[in-house]
Amino acid sequence: MTYGFKVMQNMISGLSQYLDEREMSLSDLVGRAVPKFVEWQQLSLTYVTRARISQEDCIKCGRCYVACEDTRHQAIAMKPGRVLEVNDAVCVACNLCSTFARCETASPWKNCRRGAGPAQGPQSRAP
């Protein structure tokens, strides 16, 4: 959405860097997730995550707000002073906001936290 198809080049270069740093080849990655596979009946149906915004770290760029407001569930409210708050009753934990949240800080992603919240309306609300 923000970067267009150029994001594919970034993914390729990121993967290359990851492999080079670990002296791995692409074939070394194939199948590594398989041991973590489980049937859906083994998943916790009460575990729910919601987006979290750290007010003390937020630089109020608004990118997470736009991402959710324009494309998803309008789950982030912008209050006076550009204070952003996630509405847990609406957020479906799709993760889109943190995907587009490029906080201009030393650690770009740390401002946009996701955390476990109380189970509310279950997986029928999943994205």
Ligand code: SF4
């Ligand atoms: S993307 Fe991060 S820094 Fe920007 S408004 Fe959202 S939480 Fe704040």
Ligand code: SF4
């Ligand atoms: S996780 Fe999805 S629904 Fe929740 S605030 Fe972020 S973009 Fe909106």
